[in-house]
Amino acid sequence: MAKLKFGEVEENVVTREEFPLAKAQEVLKGETVAVIGYGVQGPGQSLNLRDNGINVIIGQRKDSPTWEKAIADGWVPGETLFEIEEAAEKATIIQYLLSDAAQIKVWPTIQKHLTPGKALYFSHGFGITYKEQTGIIPPADVDVILVAPKGSGTSLRRMFVQGRGLNSSYAIFQDATGKAKDRVIALGIAVGSGYLFETDFNREVSSDLTGERGSLMGAIQGLFAAQYDVLRAHGHTPSEAFNETVEELTQSLMPLVAENGMDWMYANCSTTAQRGALDWWKPFRDAIKPVVEKLYDSVVTGKEAARSIDLNSQADYRPKLEKELEELRNSEMWQAGKTVRTLRPENN
Structure with missing residues (x-):
């Protein structure tokens, strides 16, 4: 992990040089990443993961406009595109990329498929930071992690296609498996981050909403x-x-x-x-x-x-x-x- 100095302040950052894509692919080998939601962040992150050789599937409400968009982007119903519950069941890593309001609504469906050893991934700290209001309280035996690209999913994808990277923050709320750090960094690299800087769920949501x-x-x-x-x-x-x-x-x-x-x-x-x-x-x-x-x-x-x-x-x-x-x-x-x-x- 590299150190960035800002006067007297030091920050931990992870770059592609020290954690190359090949290492990310090795960490994620054997994992099934289910991207739940195909709205703002879902398309960019999932397409970048797919292009980077990660085993990724989509969970989305069937016959919705975003279901059709996923098909247009090359996701195949029954193979890489599923209803939300089926995708969550198949996954070892659930990327929970629905809107904050939709996350609250769908949480009971996701929660019952968070079996021991899985990872729950967010790109925004909202659901966990305000868990008393959202009701999103993960079980103790799963990893809870965050990668938050500093821009829209559209920008993330455009920069990836151009061979560039969009900087992201990362955080670990819960490390149940001992693998949370490797998982979150690998996912951050694989979704197309330029570099990753360390934060926590509370600081991410406070800075993001502001x-x-x-x-x-x-x-x-x-x-x-x-x-x-x-x-x-x-x-x-x-x-x-x-x-x-x-x-x-x-x-x-x-x-x-x-x-x-x-x-x-x-x-x-x-x-x-x-x-x-x-x-x-x-x-x-x-x-x-x-x-x-x-x-x-x-x-x-x-x-x-x-x-x-x-x-x-x-x-x-x-x-x-x-x-x-x-x-x-x-x-x-x-x-x-x-x-x-x-x-x-x-x-x-």
């Missing part, structure tokens, strides 16, 4: 909307407002940040842009930090979990979700974005 609601999704949409609205209110056209708010960030600047960091991106912008960014980042930080603190408190006290479980478990959840997404999709800003994207050179 990130999703903060800089990754919620806060950035709020920032986009605020800046776009101000520019439009002062007479800028939709195209100009969108380009200055979203397009330049995502297409030009974020790739520079990803390549070498924010300071390097600053150094590759005009001196006027540098000066303005250096002057204004701290006022933005000071304005936003109290909101992030409030958000983090809501996460660690379980308020966010309770709200998610309550709303996402309601019978009319999907129609309500679609209505909210439709409002976002039909906003002028994202309609402008739809038009702008058609004008990119690669689309012409």
